[in-house]
Amino acid sequence: MLFNSLDFAIFFPIVIIIYWIVSKKILLRNSFLLIASYVFYAWWDWRFLFLIIFSSFIDYIVGLKLYQTENKNNRKKLLFISLFFNLGLLFFFKYTNFFIESFVESFSLFGKTLNINTLNIILPVGISFYTFQTLSYTIDIYRNQLKPTKDWLAFFAFVSFFPQLVAGPIERASHLLPQFYKTYNFNYKLVKSGLLLVAFGLFKKMVIADRAAVYVNEVYNNVEDYGGVGFTYATILFAFQIYCDFSGYSDIAIGLARTMGFDLMKNFNSPYISKSLTEFWRRWHISLSTWFRDYVYIPLGGSKKGKIRTYINLFIVFVISGLWHGAALTFIIWGAIHGLVLMIEKATFRIKQPIFNKLGLNTKNTSNHLFFGIIIFFIVCLAWVFFRANTLNDSVYIIKGIFTDFNFGDIFNKETYLIGLRPNEFRVIILSIIFLFTAELLHLKYNLIELLNKQGLIFRWSFYISIVLVIVLFGVYGDENIQEFIYFQF
Amino acid sequence: MRSIVIKIVLFLIIISSLLLTIDSYFLDSTNASVNSFNSLYEADKNSVDIVFIGNSHLSKGINTNIIDAKCNVNSLKVHAGGIQIAQIYYNLLEILKHQSPKVVGLELFPLVHSDPISNKLFNSKNKMLSKGLKGEYFKRFGIPKYKEITLIDPKNTWYHMFNFFRFHENWMNLERVSKSLQNRFSVSAKELNYNHNKILWYLNSSSIEGYKKRMFIKKDIYFSEAEKRYLKKIIVLSDEYNFALLLFTIPIYEEYYNKVKDSIDNTSLKIYNYAKEYKEIKFYDINKELGGLSATYIMGEKVSENQHLNYKGMIKTSNLLANFINKEYNLKPNSLYINDNTVEKLIYNSKKTARDTSYLGNVETVNAKNYRDAENKEVITISLTESQVKLEGWMFKEGVNLKRGSKIIALKKGNNFVYVSGKDLVDNSNQGKSFEKSGYSIRINKYMLEKGRYKIFHIIKSHDNELYLQDMWKWIVIK
Numbered sequence: 001m002l003f004n005s006l007d008f009a010i011f012f013p014i015v016i017i018i019y020w021i022v023s024k025k026i027l028l029r030n031s032f033l034l035i036a037s038y039v040f041y042a043w044w045d046w047r048f049l050f051l052i053i054f055s056s057f058i059d060y061i062v063g064l065k066l067y068q069t070e071n072k073n074n075r076k077k078l079l080f081i082s083l084f085f086n087l088g089l090l091f092f093f094k095y096t097n098f099f100i101e102s103f104v105e106s107f108s109l110f111g112k113t114l115n116i117n118t119l120n121i122i123l124p125v126g127i128s129f130y131t132f133q134t135l136s137y138t139i140d141i142y143r144n145q146l147k148p149t150k151d152w153l154a155f156f157a158f159v160s161f162f163p164q165l166v167a168g169p170i171e172r173a174s175h176l177l178p179q180f181y182k183t184y185n186f187n188y189k190l191v192k193s194g195l196l197l198v199a200f201g202l203f204k205k206m207v208i209a210d211r212a213a214v215y216v217n218e219v220y221n222n223v224e225d226y227g228g229v230g231f232t233y234a235t236i237l238f239a240f241q242i243y244c245d246f247s248g249y250s251d252i253a254i255g256l257a258r259t260m261g262f263d264l265m266k267n268f269n270s271p272y273i274s275k276s277l278t279e280f281w282r283r284w285h286i287s288l289s290t291w292f293r294d295y296v297y298i299p300l301g302g303s304k305k306g307k308i309r310t311y312i313n314l315f316i317v318f319v320i321s322g323l324w325h326g327a328a329l330t331f332i333i334w335g336a337i338h339g340l341v342l343m344i345e346k347a348t349f350r351i352k353q354p355i356f357n358k359l360g361l362n363t364k365n366t367s368n369h370l371f372f373g374i375i376i377f378f379i380v381c382l383a384w385v386f387f388r389a390n391t392l393n394d395s396v397y398i399i400k401g402i403f404t405d406f407n408f409g410d411i412f413n414k415e416t417y418l419i420g421l422r423p424n425e426f427r428v429i430i431l432s433i434i435f436l437f438t439a440e441l442l443h444l445k446y447n448l449i450e451l452l453n454k455q456g457l458i459f460r461w462s463f464y465i466s467i468v469l470v471i472v473l474f475g476v477y478g479d480e481n482i483q484e485f486i487y488f489q490f
Numbered sequence: 491m492r493s494i495v496i497k498i499v500l501f502l503i504i505i506s507s508l509l510l511t512i513d514s515y516f517l518d519s520t521n522a523s524v525n526s527f528n529s530l531y532e533a534d535k536n537s538v539d540i541v542f543i544g545n546s547h548l549s550k551g552i553n554t555n556i557i558d559a560k561c562n563v564n565s566l567k568v569h570a571g572g573i574q575i576a577q578i579y580y581n582l583l584e585i586l587k588h589q590s591p592k593v594v595g596l597e598l599f600p601l602v603h604s605d606p607i608s609n610k611l612f613n614s615k616n617k618m619l620s621k622g623l624k625g626e627y628f629k630r631f632g633i634p635k636y637k638e639i640t641l642i643d644p645k646n647t648w649y650h651m652f653n654f655f656r657f658h659e660n661w662m663n664l665e666r667v668s669k670s671l672q673n674r675f676s677v678s679a680k681e682l683n684y685n686h687n688k689i690l691w692y693l694n695s696s697s698i699e700g701y702k703k704r705m706f707i708k709k710d711i712y713f714s715e716a717e718k719r720y721l722k723k724i725i726v727l728s729d730e731y732n733f734a735l736l737l738f739t740i741p742i743y744e745e746y747y748n749k750v751k752d753s754i755d756n757t758s759l760k761i762y763n764y765a766k767e768y769k770e771i772k773f774y775d776i777n778k779e780l781g782g783l784s785a786t787y788i789m790g791e792k793v794s795e796n797q798h799l800n801y802k803g804m805i806k807t808s809n810l811l812a813n814f815i816n817k818e819y820n821l822k823p824n825s826l827y828i829n830d831n832t833v834e835k836l837i838y839n840s841k842k843t844a845r846d847t848s849y850l851g852n853v854e855t856v857n858a859k860n861y862r863d864a865e866n867k868e869v870i871t872i873s874l875t876e877s878q879v880k881l882e883g884w885m886f887k888e889g890v891n892l893k894r895g896s897k898i899i900a901l902k903k904g905n906n907f908v909y910v911s912g913k914d915l916v917d918n919s920n921q922g923k924s925f926e927k928s929g930y931s932i933r934i935n936k937y938m939l940e941k942g943r944y945k946i947f948h949i950i951k952s953h954d955n956e957l958y959l960q961d962m963w964k965w966i967v968i969k
Contacts (some may be wrong), residue, residue, distance in 0.1 A: 422662040
C-alpha cells in the first residue's frame with residue numbers, strides 16, 4: 001500500500017480510530033497493530049508476508065537463545081544462524097541475478113560465453129529495511145547491549161510496524177521496541193503535529209518529487225536525446241527528487257507513528273546545507289548511516305586501527321552501502337565516490353584549517369558556508385548521476401555530456417528547462433523547492449510546529465486547509481501517474 | 491475528547507465543502523457537453539417540459555431555442571460526444587434527479603451507429619466501454635455518477651468521482667482555465683451550448699468525393715442485445731417517472747445514407763418496434779423523411795460513418811421536430827419557466843408589430859448593392875453566381891449602450907427557417923456614424939441559407955440581456 005494512494009487514505013483513518021479505542025490494552029493494541037501492519041504489507045503481495053514472519057521468528061528465537069547461553073561458540077553459532085537467514089534472504093532476492101550477470105560478464109572478458117540464465121525473482125518491498133532492523137536486534141543482544149524480549153507479539157509488531165516497514169527509518173530495537181510495552185494517552189497536540197508532518201511529507205513527495213520525476217525520467221531514460229545542460233538540470237532536479245521522495249516518506253512514517261504515540265528516529269536533517277561530505281552523511285539517511293557505523297564500520301576496526309585502515313574501512317562501508325541500495329555496478333560506484341571523497345576529507349582534515357588560517361579565510365562566515373555547500377552539492381550531484389542512470393554506460397555518457405557538451409546558450413532555453421514539463425509545472429517545482437528550503441532553514445532555528453501552534457485560530461486553520469488544497473491541486477497522482485517511493489526498490 | 495471530535499469533523503466539513511464547491515469549476519466550460527450538463531443544473535428544479543438525450547448528434551442537431559419558441563415550452567438537451575446508450579441511460583437518471591419532464595426525446599444515432607463501443611456497450615470483463623472524457627465527469631456528485639463510474643473503471647471509482655482529483659492538473663494551462671471561468675461567469679450554460687454548436691461550415695468537395703468513393707460496412711449497423719437491455723431500462727424509467735418517450739433521428743449525409751439506407755432504416759424501425767412492445771411511443775424518423783441531407787447541411791469533417799449537422803442542418807431539423815411535437819403532444823407547460831427572452835422566441839411566430847420610433851437603423855447594402863438602387867426597393871436578390879451574402883447597416887436603440895450590448899441580425903424564411911447571426915456579425919465603423927458602435931457588417935456563406943425569400947430583422951441585446959427587435963421590412967432572395 002502506498003502512502004500516497006486512496007487505499008491508504010481509507011486504511012489509515014480506520015486504523016487510527018480502532019487503535020485509539022484499543023490503545024489502553026497493550027496486548028489488544030499490539031495484536032491490532034500487527035494485523036494492520038500485515039494487511040498493509042499484504043496489500044502489495046501477500047505471499048511475501050511469510051518472509052517477514054519468518055525473519056521475525058528467526059530473530060525472536062535467536063534473541064532468546066542468545067540470552068540463555070553464555071558459551072561463546074554457541075553464541076557465535078546463533079548469531080551466524082540469524083546472519084545466515086537474514087542476509088541469505090536478502091542476498092537471494094536482491095543479489096542473485098546481479099552475481100549471475102557479473103559472473104557471466106567476467107567470463108566474457110576472457111572470450112568465453114556462459115549460458116546461464118538469470119532467475120525470475122521479484123524483490124520483496126522493504127526487505128533491505130526490515131532485515132537490517134531485525135539484524136540489529138540480534139547483534140545488540142549478542143553484544144550484550146540489549147535484553148531480548150519475551151513478548152513475541154511486541155517483537156513481531158516492532159519488525160512489521162507499518163509506518164516504517166517498507167522504507168525505514170531503520171529503527172534500533174533499543175529505541176523502538178520498548179515503545180510497544182507502553183500505553184499512550186491520546187495527545188491532541190502530538191497527533192496534530194504528526195498529521196502536519198504527514199502533510200509535509202506528502203507535499204514533498206507529491207508536489208516536488210513526483211513532478212521533478214517527469215523531467216528526470218525523460219532525460220535519464222533517453223540520454224542520447226539530450227546534452228550537457230539537460231543532464232545538469234536533470235541531475236540537480238534528481239537531487240531534489242530523491243531528497244523529497246525519501247525524506248517525504250520518512251516524514252510520513254514519523255508523522256504516522258507519532259499519531260499513535262510512537263517516536264521514530266529522525267532520518268534527514270537538511271542534508272543539502274552540508275559543508276562537508278562527512279556532515280552530509282550525518283544529515284542524510286541517518287538511520288542507515290548510523291547502522292553501517294555501528295554494525296560494519298566499528299566491527300571493521302573503525303578509526304582505531306591506524307589512518308590507512310580507517311580510510312579502507314570508510315571505503316568498504318560506502319561500497320557496501322552502495323550495494324545495499326541496489327544490485328548494480330552504478331550503485332557500487334556511487335558508494336565508492338562517497339567513500340573516496342570521505343577518505344580525502346578525513347586525510348585533509350588536519351591540514352585544512354591551518355591552510356585556511358594562513359590564507360586568512362574565516363571558515364565560519366556565510367560566504368564560506370555557501371562556497372563549501374555548493375562544492376559538496378556538486379559532488380553529491382555527480383555521484384547521483386551513477387545512482388540514477390539506468391546503466392553504467394549511460395552514467396559515463398551523462399558525466400561526459402556535462403563536462404564536454406555544455407552549451408551555455410541552452411541554459412535559458414525553454415526547450416531545455418521544460419523537458420516534459422509545462423511552464424506552470426516548472427514554476428510550481430521552483431516555488432515549492434524555495435518554500436521547502438526556507439521552511440527547513442527556519443526549522444533549524446525555530447520549531448515551526450510550535451510556532452504555528454502559537455498563532456491564532458484563523459491563521460492555523462487557513463494553513464491546515466491550504467496545505468491540503470496544495471497537495472490536492474498541485475500534487476501528482478491519478479491512475480496513470482502514481483509513483484512509488486524510490487526507496488521501495490531497495 | 492468531544493472538542494477534538496468536533497474539531498476533526500469541522501475540519502473535514504470545511505475541506506469537503508470547499509472541494510465540492512470548486513469541483514464543477516474543474517470542468518472545461520468551453521466544452522459543449524459540459525455546458526449541456528451545466529444547463530441542467532442551472533435550470534430551476536422541475537422546470538423543464540422536454541428533455542432531449544443523446545450524443546454529439548443531438549448536440550449539433552437540435553437547437554432548443556427553436557423548440558422552445560415554436561412549441562412554447564422549456565426544453566433542454568443533455569449530451570456528451572461519443573457516448574453509447576448505457577451512458578445515456580445514466581445521463582437520464584441524472585436528469586431525473588433534477589427535472590420531471592413531460593417528454594423525453596431520445597435521439598437514435600447511438601443505437602444505430604456502427605461503432606463497436608455503441609454496439610457492445612461492455613467488454614468481456616463486464617466493464618463498460620467508453621471513449622475518454624465523457625458524461626460521467628459532467629455529472630454532479632451522486633448515485634448516477636457513482637454507478638456509471640463503477641461500471642467504467644471500478645478500480646479508480648473515487649478518483650473519477652471528483653473533478654478536483656481527476657482534473658486537478660488543469661492549472662497547468664491557466665489560459666484555458668481563465669477562458670473556461672470567464673465563460674462560466676459571463677453567460678448561461680444554455681447560451682454557451684447554443685453558441686458552441688453553431689457551426690457555420692459545411693462538407694468540402696474533397697469530403698464529398700470521399701463519401702462517393704468510400705464503401706461503408708452495413709453489417710455493423712444493428713440493434714444489439716446489450717442496446718435492447720438499456721433501451722428497456724429507459725422505457726422502465728419512463729413508466730416510473732411518468733414521461734412520454736419520443737424516439738427520433740437526426741439526419742445524416744445523404745451520400746452516406748443512400749449507401750447504408752436499408753440497414754439504417756431497418757435498425758431504426760427495429761428499435762421503434764422493440765420499444766413499442768412495452769409502451770406507446772412516438773417515433774419521428776426525420777432522417778428517413780428527408781432522405782438524409784445534402785452537403786451544405788453537414789458539418790465539414792473527415793469522411794466517416796459519423797456525420798454531424800451544421801447550423802443550417804440544425805435549424806431545419808429543429809423546426810421539423812418542433813412541428814412534430816406541436817402536432818403530436820398536447821403539452822401544458824408551466825408559463826413561469828418559459829423563456830421569452832431569446833431571439834428565436836421573438837422571431838418565430840412573430841406578428842406584425844408597431845414600429846419602435848426610438849429604435850433606429852437601416853440595412854444599407856447587400857453585397858455592396860443599395861436597396862435604393864434595387865429594382866424592387868425592398869428586395870435584393872442574391873444571384874446564382876454570388877457565393878456569399880454581405881450585409882452592412884446600422885442599428886441603434888435609445889437608452890441601450892451598444893459598447894456593452896450586442897447587435898444581432900436575423901434572416902427569416904417563412905416560419906421554418908430563421909438564421910440568427912453570432913460571431914459572424916462584426917462592428918463596422920463606416921456605418922451609422924452618428925451613433926457610436928451602431929454599424930455592423932456580416933458575411934454569410936450563401937450555402938448556409940436555404941433557397942428562398944428572407945426577411946431581415948435587427949435585434950439589439952442590452953448588457954442586461956434585454957432583447958429589442960425591429961422588423962426592417964427588407965428582404966433578400968437566395969436563388
